[in-house]
Amino acid sequence: MSDFHISIVAEEITKLNLPLIGEVSVTNSMFTGWIVTIVVSLILLSIVSTLQKKPNWAQNMYESIYLFLYNTVKDVIGVNLAEKLLPLFLTIFLFILFGSWAGLLPGVGTLGFSQIEHGKQVSVPIFRAVTADINTAIALALIAFLVIEYYGFKENGLGYLKKFFNFSSPVNFIVGFFELISELMRLITFSFRLFGNIFAGEVILSVIMSLAAFLVLPFLAFEVFVGLIQAFVFVMLTAAFINLAVEKQEHH
């Protein structure tokens, strides 16, 4: 029935022997991640190294991304924090954006080698969208989570814990307990939002390809849009939660 290949986990393509750490398996989304990181870094370095007063089109494009992100983040967390945290936001944004778009390139997910697994011949793709791997999404979510908590403690000191453990009255205790739960659930929702959207996009594309291949173009355009929205939402949310964390805790 199904002639298309969908795997929810990233497949291992090779094993690396590293000193000190030992054997590390390299998955296809990791491999794509390295390529995307190197390519995007090289492009950005070449743009930044030739900055001019009169920008050419590449510099113009980069500046518009930069300014768009700066203005959006500035409205949420204020000028001081925005200037300090913009490198992080820009990195996360570009990584998620190009990591998701990498999955739409021809050859990604289709180019592969065949392998015998459980007595059956399966094809293992060499490339896979970077963010269509739950490990990437969880890693990004952990980075965002740690930054949020770091700024919470930095602005409020140990008083930040009062948000979660408040024994002044039973109601405040319950409220603090729910705050703690929702704080931890953020990790799950952050990572699964990104992973779910991008992975669902890949599944939709392969299903449409096997059902009605001529209809695939609008869905492809939609996936470009989804990648952009997810990158933007991730940055927006990190900024909004940092804003919630650095707020002064009022005393009850």
Place this chain on the structure above:
Amino acid sequence: MELAFALAIGLGTIGPGIGIGIIGGKALEAIGRNPEALNIIRTNMILAIVFCEALAIFALLVSLIIRFVPAV
């Protein structure tokens, strides 16, 4: 089991779908009334959508567990 997997995500997205629709509609109404407050409204709208969407993500999680984690 396949049906459970489909039902979990299918029924689970009804609620958040309605919720996100209401949030988006109300946010547009608010922007129509007060276009200067666009940035504040957009930020708060995305925050509210995210809390709503979290429920759909839990449904997705449950359906993935049903589908991919073998029953003990």
